[in-house]
Amino acid sequence: MHNQSAIGIKNVSINEPFFTGHFPNHPVMPGVLIIEAMAQTAAVLVVETLGPSAAGKLVYFMTIENAKFRRPVVPATSCACTSRRNASAPMYGNSAAWHASTVSRSPKPAMPP
Numbered sequence: 164m165h166n167q168s169a170i171g172i173k174n175v176s177i178n179e180p181f182f183t184g185h186f187p188n189h190p191v192m193p194g195v196l197i198i199e200a201m202a203q204t205a206a207v208l209v210v211e212t213l214g215p216s217a218a219g220k221l222v223y224f225m226t227i228e229n230a231k232f233r234r235p236v237v238p239a240t241s242c243a244c245t246s247r248r249n250a251s252a253p254m255y256g257n258s259a260a261w262h263a264s265t266v267s268r269s270p271k272p273a274m275p276p
Contacts, residue, residue: 166212168247171204177238192236197244198227205246212248 175192182190206222213220236242 166208166248168245169204169208169211171200171207171244171246173200173242173244175236175238175240175242179238182238190238192242194232197232197236197242198230200242201244201246204244208246208248 177190179192181193181196185191185193202224206224209222210217210220
């Protein structure tokens, strides 16, 4: 089925401004920015799934459950944020429930299947 998943890729470099203070001599991407990347990927999926009537509308990130950070995201890696539509969730107007996103890191970005 069309518009069931989306992948957002963030190539992380040492030049990111947050690395100067997070953490000195041990740069790690802040978890809040990883969550934001996941939320933005899910927002694109929501708008694309709702079709032309949703163009230009705002999508708000309302909740997160069971977030876990398994390993740090460091410079010279890529974050692949995967969002999948929760097919069992009903859609009401401009709102819908969506399955949680996941983040992985590897030297090369993960590409959609």
